[in-house]
Amino acid sequence: MRYILMSHVDESALAGLAPEEFQATMGRFVAFTQALAESGVLRGAEQLQSPDTATTVRSRQGEVLLTDGPYAELSESFGGFWIVEATDLDTVLKYAADCPAADFGSVEVRSLAELG
Template sequence: MRYMLMSNVDTSALAAMSPDAHQATMERFVSFTQALAESGVLCGAERLQPVDTATTVRVRDEQTLLTDGPYADLTESFGGFWIVQAPDLDTVLAYAADCPAAAYGSVEVRPLVELG
C-alpha cells in the first residue's frame, strides 16, 4: 500500500534557529529522503515553497475569491511530502518518526486511495 507522509513544520521554530542549525536541519531532510530512496520504498517527494508564497482560492456564490497566503493562520505549515510504498501502517509510522519534521512540528501519515 502507498502512504503519504506530510511534513507540517513549526515555522517559528525554524526561524529561531541559527544559520548553522537551520542548514543542519535541511541536510537531515535530504538524508531522510535519500534513505527512503535507497531502501526502495520512495515513490515520490516534493518540497514546497514557503507558506508566504501561497494563494488560497475559494468560490462562493459563483465568485472566485483569492487570498494571499494560507487559508488559516497556523503555527505549523505544510512544507512538503513523501509518498512511500510499505507493507503496513506500523512500517510507515516508523518512517514518519525518523522524519526531521516530527522534531519541529508533525508528520501526518495517510494511506492513498489506489485507483484502478
C-alpha cells in the same frame, strides 16, 4: 499500499535556529529522503515554498475569491511530502518517526486512495 507523509513544520522554530543549525537540519531532511530512496520505498517527494507564497482559491455562489497566503492561520505549515510504498502502516509510522519534521512540528501519515 501507498502512503503520504506530510510535513507540518513550525516556521518560527526553524527561523530561530542559528544558520549552521538550520543547514544541519536541512541536511537531515536530505538524508531522510535519501534513506527512503535507498530502502526502495520512496515513490515521490517534494518540498514546498514558504506559506507566504501561497494563494488560496475559493468559489462561493459563482464568485471566485482569492486570498494571499495559506488557507488557515496555523502555527505549523505544510512544508512538503513523501509518498512511500510499504506493506503496513506500522512500517510507515517508523519512517515518519525518523523524519526531521517531527522535531519541529508533526508528520501526518495517510494511506492513498487507489483511483480507477
